[in-house]
Amino acid sequence: MNAIEAYGDKLYIGAAIPNFVFASWDKYSDLIMSNFNCYTCENEMKPEAILDEEKSRNTLPSSYKHAAVKFDACAPVVKTALTVGVKLRLHTLVWHSQTPDWFFTEDYTSGGAPVCREVMLCRMENYIKDVLAFFLEGYPDLIYAVDVVNEAFDRESGDENGVRRDKNMWYQTVGSDYYYQALLFAHKYAGHSTKLFYNDYSCMYKPDIILSNLKSAKKEGLLDGIGMQSHLSLTDNQELYFAAMDKFASEGYEIEVTELDVGVKDADHEKLERQGEYYQDLMDRIMSRRESGTNISAVTVWGLSDHLSWRRGEHALLFDENLNPKPAYYGFLRQYKKSEL
Ligand code: G3I
Numbered sequence: 001m002n003a004i005e006a007y008g009d010k011l012y013i014g015a016a017i018p019n020f021v022f023a024s025w026d027k028y029s030d031l032i033m034s035n036f037n038c039y040t041c042e043n044e045m046k047p048e049a050i051l052d053e054e055k056s057r058n059t060l061p062s063s064y065k066h067a068a069v070k071f072d073a074c075a076p077v078v079k080t081a082l083t084v085g086v087k088l089r090l091h092t093l094v095w096h097s098q099t100p101d102w103f104f105t106e107d108y109t110s111g112g113a114p115v116c117r118e119v120m121l122c123r124m125e126n127y128i129k130d131v132l133a134f135f136l137e138g139y140p141d142l143i144y145a146v147d148v149v150n151e152a153f154d155r156e157s158g159d160e161n162g163v164r165r166d167k168n169m170w171y172q173t174v175g176s177d178y179y180y181q182a183l184l185f186a187h188k189y190a191g192h193s194t195k196l197f198y199n200d201y202s203c204m205y206k207p208d209i210i211l212s213n214l215k216s217a218k219k220e221g222l223l224d225g226i227g228m229q230s231h232l233s234l235t236d237n238q239e240l241y242f243a244a245m246d247k248f249a250s251e252g253y254e255i256e257v258t259e260l261d262v263g264v265k266d267a268d269h270e271k272l273e274r275q276g277e278y279y280q281d282l283m284d285r286i287m288s289r290r291e292s293g294t295n296i297s298a299v300t301v302w303g304l305s306d307h308l309s310w311r312r313g314e315h316a317l318l319f320d321e322n323l324n325p326k327p328a329y330y331g332f333l334r335q336y337k338k339s340e341l
Contacts, residue, residue, distance in 0.1 A: 276327025
């Protein structure tokens with residue numbers, strides 16, 4: 001039994017894949033192809049990978065409201081997905097992080113003066129239009145879901161409504177409705193079969209600010225779903241996690257688990273077994289919700305193996321550094337049996 005056999009006819013079951021994996025495809029292909037039917041670029045579809053600094057600056061003033069883009073970083077994933085016949089999630093269009101400062105300035109330099117709202121809205125619209133058009137025209141049906149806005153709501157670094165203000169050039173140039181404007185543009189330019197998502201971390205601790213801020217966009221039909229990143233730890237309470245998921249579902253959102261990993265501090269044999277049980281509880285609850293009609297359409301894990309994870313040292317993923325399955329993998333498949341103590 002592998003993840004495709006367990007879930008492939010019910011869900012998109014995905015993985016974030018770092019780019020170098022495509023250069024060593026033979027090493028990873030069996031593991032990936034037997035377990036995942038959709039891929040997310042870990043970094044290569046983020047604005048810092050797509051925006052073309054040199055060309056934008058060198059073509060001023062004509063590029064003033066329309067920065068240049070390039071897609072060479074994500075060429076390997078596109079080529080592989082087409083060959084294997086799987087779909088991609090596009091992560092992500094509008095995010096405060098991994099979006100270069102120069103994109104927000106008058107002269108496309110990182111020290112430059114920030115542009116005004118009107119100019120930044122033009123840049124946002126053109127960026128979203130260009131990225132969506134590149135895939136829609138070149139590879140129709142390849143991208144099935146887009147994280148239009150990532151991590152826009154945060155109580156601690158947010159304004160009175162919880163919209164992320166600190167260290168957020170989108171907020172500082174466009175203003176507090178930047179996430180709404182992004183959803184408007186994505187809705188305008190996305191293909192009919194592309195699902196539009198708002199994606200965030202720690203959703204279990206902030207479902208209300210997410211829902212209240214997205215209310216108008218949802219009412220106007222600008223988005224389909226909420227991506228729950230799900231960077232979890234053994235100590236995270238699943239009751240709270242599923243209470244948030246149920247809240248989103250009851251407001252009519254489609255749900256995707258977009259960046260699942262479960263960190264373990266000071267891992268030993270027993271903790272890795274508990275991690276297996278944690279993954280199993282999580283997948284049991286996801287699948288039983290699906291069976292009773294909750295619209296959960298995808299589960300993506302954020303990486304392939306522990307040594308490739310952004311959470312170094314936390315053993316957060318399904319496979320170990322030798323690509324061997326861990327208890328976490330069997331738990332993920334809902335086949336984990338705790339060893340005799
Ligand atoms: O761009 C440089 C590259 O030029 C250099 O060769 C390389 C050498 O280390 O570093 C590169 O930058 C790294 C980048 O990934 C691309 O590989 C950064 O140092 C590194 O910090 C960055 O980390 C990524 C992180 O997002 C940045 O925010 C992780 O790989 C990626 O897993 C992580 O993913 C995020 C999701 O997008 C959103 N949700 C949270 C999640 C985990 O942080």
